[in-house]
Amino acid sequence: MQQIREYLSNISAAAVGSNERESAIGVIVAIIGAAGTALGGWDKGMIILIILMAGDYITGVLGAIKTKTVNSDVMYWGGIRKIVVLFVIYLAYAIDGWMHPDAPIFRTLAIYFYVGREGLSVIENLGTLNVPLPQKMKDVLQQLNEKGEGKSG
Structure with missing residues (x-):
């Protein structure tokens, strides 16, 4: 308090x-x-997460404009999702302070997890915008997408 x-x-x-x-x-x-x-300070992981979150939001809006699927409700809930991610980081930081104040284990794990998710989302949005991506990156994204839909083991 x-x-x-x-x-x-x-x-x-x-x-x-x-x-x-x-x-x-x-x-x-x-x-x-x-x-x-x-949120535990502005270390490199947190800065990268914030940059990726902004990049995801911006490239998502640009992709929606390009595909003519702009929806204010989707944009609103995308912003809410970003706030919820920051709340999870705050919660992880609080748990670290309670369990082991000198080692931000949960905060670091949460940041790395969300950096990965935001990074994948940015890459998907760049694909929607027809930004050239390496073929290997496209293959990995396609594989992740298929696993997420339950198409392969």
Whole structure:
């Protein structure tokens, strides 16, 4: 509870500025910093995950525009899914703090898992956009897709 109060205090302090633009920038920076702290810090894994999440969302929207299947409901739930992923990272960080504070095992596993999922999704979206991909990568994605649909063992 104390940690939440600290975050809110930092955000409200950042909102004090000489004009609206300065206040808005201060709030955004404070929220990003607070989110990073709540998720265990901005290490390389977390940065890569955030980049892939943004890349997945952007390439997904571009792919939907290209295929003329843009759906605001799908986009909304895609954004909600990203928030849920960040909640899972937060939960893993909290479990690490409870079980073994000096070794972020669960957080690291969760980040690596979601980096893999987001990376595959970005690659699939790039394929939808007809971005040239190595044939081996296409074969692996096709194989993963077939396994996911239960077509092969």
